[in-house]
Amino acid sequence: RGRGRLPPGPPGLPILGALPLVGPAPHAGLAALARRYGPIMYLRMGTAGVVVASSPAAARTFLKALDARYANRPAVASAADITYGCQNMVFANYGPRWKLMRKLASVHLLGARALADWACVRREEAGYLLRGVAEAAAAGRPVVVPEVLVCALANIVGQITVSRRVFDAQGDESNSYKDMIVSLLTGAGLFNISDFVPALARLDLQGVQAKLRRIHCQFDGLITKLLAEHAATAADRARRGRQDFVDRLRASMDAGADDESGETITEVNIKGLIFDMFTAGTDTSSIIVEWAMAEMLKNPSVMARAQEELDRVVGRGRRLEESDLPALPYLQAVCKEAMRLHPSTPLSLPHFSFDACDDVEGYRVPANTRLLVNIWAIGRDPATWEAPLEFRPERFLPGGAAEKVDPLGNYFELIPFGAGRRICAGKLAGMVFVQYFLGTLLHAFEWRLPDGEEKLDMGETFGLALPKAVPLRAVVTPRLVPEAYA
Numbered sequence: 001r002g003r004g005r006l007p008p009g010p011p012g013l014p015i016l017g018a019l020p021l022v023g024p025a026p027h028a029g030l031a032a033l034a035r036r037y038g039p040i041m042y043l044r045m046g047t048a049g050v051v052v053a054s055s056p057a058a059a060r061t062f063l064k065a066l067d068a069r070y071a072n073r074p075a076v077a078s079a080a081d082i083t084y085g086c087q088n089m090v091f092a093n094y095g096p097r098w099k100l101m102r103k104l105a106s107v108h109l110l111g112a113r114a115l116a117d118w119a120c121v122r123r124e125e126a127g128y129l130l131r132g133v134a135e136a137a138a139a140g141r142p143v144v145v146p147e148v149l150v151c152a153l154a155n156i157v158g159q160i161t162v163s164r165r166v167f168d169a170q171g172d173e174s175n176s177y178k179d180m181i182v183s184l185l186t187g188a189g190l191f192n193i194s195d196f197v198p199a200l201a202r203l204d205l206q207g208v209q210a211k212l213r214r215i216h217c218q219f220d221g222l223i224t225k226l227l228a229e230h231a232a233t234a235a236d237r238a239r240r241g242r243q244d245f246v247d248r249l250r251a252s253m254d255a256g257a258d259d260e261s262g263e264t265i266t267e268v269n270i271k272g273l274i275f276d277m278f279t280a281g282t283d284t285s286s287i288i289v290e291w292a293m294a295e296m297l298k299n300p301s302v303m304a305r306a307q308e309e310l311d312r313v314v315g316r317g318r319r320l321e322e323s324d325l326p327a328l329p330y331l332q333a334v335c336k337e338a339m340r341l342h343p344s345t346p347l348s349l350p351h352f353s354f355d356a357c358d359d360v361e362g363y364r365v366p367a368n369t370r371l372l373v374n375i376w377a378i379g380r381d382p383a384t385w386e387a388p389l390e391f392r393p394e395r396f397l398p399g400g401a402a403e404k405v406d407p408l409g410n411y412f413e414l415i416p417f418g419a420g421r422r423i424c425a426g427k428l429a430g431m432v433f434v435q436y437f438l439g440t441l442l443h444a445f446e447w448r449l450p451d452g453e454e455k456l457d458m459g460e461t462f463g464l465a466l467p468k469a470v471p472l473r474a475v476v477t478p479r480l481v482p483e484a485y486a
């Protein structure tokens with residue numbers, strides 16, 4: 001009912017609607033449908049209405065002009081199962097509790113000031129990474145790039161949230177952690193029938209919910225263990241005057257209602273926030289570094305140019321420091337290009353509007369519609385990007401067509417972190433992680449594919465995130481003076 005017509009979209013089947021049309025790689029399936037039906041497309045999937053934005057202009061419409069309306073998250077069973085009933089930040093609806101969690105995360109962990117405060121943790125962890133990779137080089141073992149990265153990033157998140165590294169070595173424990181994250185992000189990103197046809201939810205036809213609940217239990221076990229240890233060492237931290245994120249969250253909880261929002265966070269919110277930092281803050285950055293490395297192994301001249309810049313600016317007598325990053329425009333361009341071609345969350349996170357919108361570029365979008373922004377399709381839009389499938393960092397350099405474009409939510413042609421009110425809360429951390437860790441690996445080692453594996457598989461695995469289907473393995477050789485690895 002109501003004025004105006006729906007945006008165009010494919011007719012669907014009874015009960016499932018357009019759900020079967022998206023296929024096993026929904027980011028690509030939806031991009032193909034958008035080529036036929038247009039950049040603002042409406043699909044009925046089960047009982048849910050879904051609007052899909054697939055061009056920079058369409059993304060601007062929803063994430064700028066209509067941002068406040070679409071700032072909620074849909075209530076889906078698979079998300080509730082893994083996020084303490086959506087009591088975390090990532091899946092909370094747009095409201096005072098979400099605002100409070102976002103403020104606390106920004107002030108104490110992810111804002112520019114807080115980020116500068118824990119630079120020493122990133123440096124320490126980059127040191128562990130360098131030594132671990134150098135050991136693999138000495139032993140002639142190939143390095144599995146996502147494994148070493150996720151281990152480093154999880155340890156950083158552990159240090160800043162609960163003052164503890166999570167993995168001491170890259171061994172079974174870190175692999176099982178990586179498996180846990182990958183399974184969560186893959187399962188949560190599935191177009192799960194139960195999320196679209198609630199009447200079938202009880203049957204859990206794809207077995208997704210059972211799997212997600214199992215992993216959630218495992219994850220909750222880890223978080224509960226970390227919090228118990230954290231409580232036991234509170235006095236020691238107080239004596240040293242060193243508060244971590246959980247200390248500050250507890251202080252906020254003990255202080256009672258927040259002045260601005262009138263809300264108080266709970267123990268469950270604290271668990272939810274730790275869960276967010278581990279899940280949203282580790283694999284997302286590691287995926288981009290892995291893809292960037294894979295693209296450079298495919299395009300050796302790009303790798304050579306990035307290493308030449310590192311040698312010129314940093315030299316081979318010491319390791320890379322974060323303070324070097326502003327002087328490395330080519331490295332920054334490589335990171336942007338990797339984010340354009342391989343955004344870690346191809347369909348961002350789903351948004352939701354409780355209200356109808358009567359004038360969406362001449363269309364009417366009904367109330368209770370989910371919004372998907374196809375970040376992946378936008379980064380490959382041939383109307384925006386020249387040779388969109390080629391890895392050309394030069395486009396972001398002075399004189400290049402995308403010289404002014406940054407990925408932080410101001411230019412809708414490149415929105416790996418989303419845009420608007422729900423833009424990634426960790427975008428500054430994500431940028432530093434990607435630039436610093438990619439730069440460190442490139443500067444400190446020569447990279448090549450293992451003998452017999454020279455044909456690089458560039459396939460993707462779709463989930464909430466979009467990692468390489470086959471994890472990148474490479475053989476490395478040190479290229480700095482030995483003291484740089486100490």
Ligand code: HEM
Pocket residue numbers: 089090091102110276277280281282284285288343344345348349350416417418419421422423424425426427429430431433434
């Ligand atoms: C390069 C790395 C990263 C990328 C590409 C990325 C991307 C994204 C995207 C696309 C969203 C959804 C935005 C939307 O709903 O419109 C998001 C949300 C979020 N990200 Fe990131 N992210 C990255 C790193 C991080 C890091 C390092 C953290 C924290 C340590 C983090 C924490 C979050 C949180 C908490 C949200 C939910 C925000 C909300 O719902 O209000 N992310 N991220």
